[in-house]
Amino acid sequence: MQRWSPLNERQLTLLRRIGVGKDPVSAKHPELAATVYALRNRGLVVTPRHKGVWHAEITDAGRFYLEHGHHPDRPEPGSRSRAVPGRDTQTSDVPLSGQELIARVQRAGGTLRVEDPDEETRAAYRRIIHAAKQNGLVPDSMLLRHTGRSAGDLVIRLSSGGLEDETDWNRIRLGARDKVSHRPDLITTVAKDPGLLTVSDELRSRALRLVQDLSEQTERRGHRLALSRRRKPRGLFLQVGNHQITVTITEETEEQTRELSDAERKERGIYAWQRVAPEYETVFTGRLRIELGLPAHADKREWTDGRASVERKLGEILKTVERCVQREEQERLEQQRQLDEQRAQSEGQEAEKRARWQRAMAEARRQSTEDQRGRTLAAALDGWTAAREIRALCGELEVVAAETDDPERMAELRRWIPWALGVADRLDPTRNPSVLSEFEFIPDADDLRPYLGDWSPKGPYREYGKMDEAPRDVNDPYREMSWFARRGRAQWRRR
Structure with a gap:
C-alpha cells in the first residue's frame, strides 16, 4: 500500500x-x-x-x-x-x-x-x-x-x-x-495448519473464506487479524489498539447414538435379540462457530450459524469487540487515575511529614544551640566569680604575709600569690578572651535527640527506641536564665 x-x-x-x-x-x-x-x-x-x-x-x-x-x-x-x-x-x-x-x-x-x-x-x-x-x-x-x-x-x-x-x-x-x-x-498459514480450525473437511474451505472475510472487515475498521506462531496459546487473534483478543473458529458437534452393524455384533458375540447399552459418537453438525476471548462483562462471546450465517454477523462481532476494548480502556484509565490520586496523596503526606520534621529539626537546633550558649556563659560567669574570689584571697594573703614575724611563712605565702593570680587571670573572661571566643556550635544527632520528642534526628520517621530525656528546663519560659539556676557553686577547681 x-x-x-x-x-x-x-x-x-x-x-x-x-x-x-x-x-x-x-x-x-x-x-x-x-x-x-x-x-x-x-x-x-x-x-x-x-x-x-x-x-x-x-x-x-x-x-x-x-x-x-x-x-x-x-x-x-x-x-x-x-x-x-x-x-x-x-x-x-x-x-x-x-x-x-x-x-x-x-x-x-x-x-x-x-x-x-x-x-x-x-x-x-x-x-x-x-x-x-x-x-x-x-x-x-x-x-x-x-x-x-x-x-x-x-x-x-x-x-x-x-x-x-x-x-x-x-x-x-x-x-x-x-x-x-x-x-x-x-490464509496460507491457516490452511497449512489443520489444528487452527477445528472443522470437518466439508467446511474447511468455508472456514478459510470466513477467516479472509474477517481479516478484510477488521482492516476496514482500522484493526488487524493476525496469527501467533510462537506464543502460547497459538492461533488467531484480533489486534485492537494494544489489546489482543483470541479468535477460535470451530464447527459445532453433538452426540449421536451409534447403531452396531451386524458384523460388529457378530464380532462381539451379540445376538440379534440381545439388548445392549447404547453407544454414542461425536459428529460435526455443519454449523460454524466463532468464539472470542472477551472478558466476562462482554455482551456476547460466541456466535454460531442460525437464522443468519456467522459471515453475516462479522459486523456485530467487531462492534462487540470495540465496545469491550473501550470499556476495558476506560477501566484501565480509571484505575490509573485512582493510582495517581493515591500516589499524589501519599506524596503530599510524605511532604507534609518531612516539613514537620524539618520544622522540629530547626527548633531542636535552636534549642540545643541556646543551651550550649547558656552553658558556655555559665562557665564564664563561674570563672569570673572565682577569679574575683581568688584575687580577694590573694589580697588577704598579702596582708597576712606582711603581718607575720616568721620569714619562712612569709616567703611561702608570697610564693602562692603569683600562681593564684595567674589562675584568676586564666579564669576571668575579662582578662582571658578565649573563654568567650567566637561561638561555633554544630549539634550532632545526639545533641538534637533530646529536643525532638519521638522524631529521629536522621530522617522524617519515628525513633521510639532512642528517645533521650530532655533537660528539665527545655520548656521553661525562663530558659534564658535557667543556666544560672543550674550553675551552683564555682567549679573552677575541677578544671
Whole structure:
C-alpha cells in the first residue's frame, strides 16, 4: 500500500474528526489507535505526547487531503510515479536519506511501523538505517533500532535506552516477529495448519473464506487479524489498539447414538435379540462457530450459524469487540487515575511529614544551640566569680604575709600569690578572651535527640527506641536564665 493510496471510509472519517471535529482523539480512545497509526504512517497526522499521553493532530498533508480528496504526494494521473529511477512504486515511499528517516520516525512519535513490506523495500530501509547510524545522524543519547528485517512488519524506533524503554522495545520486537497479519500469508498459514480450525473437511474451505472475510472487515475498521506462531496459546487473534483478543473458529458437534452393524455384533458375540447399552459418537453438525476471548462483562462471546450465517454477523462481532476494548480502556484509565490520586496523596503526606520534621529539626537546633550558649556563659560567669574570689584571697594573703614575724611563712605565702593570680587571670573572661571566643556550635544527632520528642534526628520517621530525656528546663519560659539556676557553686577547681 502506497503513501498516497486512497483512505478507506473509517480512515477518512477519523481524519475529518481530527482536522475539523471538536472531539479530540488521543490515547483515551484505544479503539482508534490502529487507524491513527495508519494515518500517521502516511504523514496525515502526528501524535505528540503530553504527560505520557499521545494526541492526534492533523498535518498540512492531512488538510490537503481533506480539501482535494487525495494525498499531496500522489503522482499526477497519466504520469509516472515519482519514484527514484531504478526503484519501482512499491519502494517509492522509502526515505531518501538518513535525515528524512529520522524526521519521519520523530513525526511518528518515536516508532515508525511499515506494514509487511516487500523484500526490496526492506533492503532499502536497512540501507538507510545503516547510513543514519554511520553518519552520526541519530540524536544524542538516543538509539535507532529496528526489527522485521526479514519478515513481518518493519518497526523502526528511536529510544533512550532506559530500563522502561528497553522493556517496551522487547515487547514490540517480540510481538512483531511473532505475528503474521499479511492476508495472503495469514490464509496460507491457516490452511497449512489443520489444528487452527477445528472443522470437518466439508467446511474447511468455508472456514478459510470466513477467516479472509474477517481479516478484510477488521482492516476496514482500522484493526488487524493476525496469527501467533510462537506464543502460547497459538492461533488467531484480533489486534485492537494494544489489546489482543483470541479468535477460535470451530464447527459445532453433538452426540449421536451409534447403531452396531451386524458384523460388529457378530464380532462381539451379540445376538440379534440381545439388548445392549447404547453407544454414542461425536459428529460435526455443519454449523460454524466463532468464539472470542472477551472478558466476562462482554455482551456476547460466541456466535454460531442460525437464522443468519456467522459471515453475516462479522459486523456485530467487531462492534462487540470495540465496545469491550473501550470499556476495558476506560477501566484501565480509571484505575490509573485512582493510582495517581493515591500516589499524589501519599506524596503530599510524605511532604507534609518531612516539613514537620524539618520544622522540629530547626527548633531542636535552636534549642540545643541556646543551651550550649547558656552553658558556655555559665562557665564564664563561674570563672569570673572565682577569679574575683581568688584575687580577694590573694589580697588577704598579702596582708597576712606582711603581718607575720616568721620569714619562712612569709616567703611561702608570697610564693602562692603569683600562681593564684595567674589562675584568676586564666579564669576571668575579662582578662582571658578565649573563654568567650567566637561561638561555633554544630549539634550532632545526639545533641538534637533530646529536643525532638519521638522524631529521629536522621530522617522524617519515628525513633521510639532512642528517645533521650530532655533537660528539665527545655520548656521553661525562663530558659534564658535557667543556666544560672543550674550553675551552683564555682567549679573552677575541677578544671
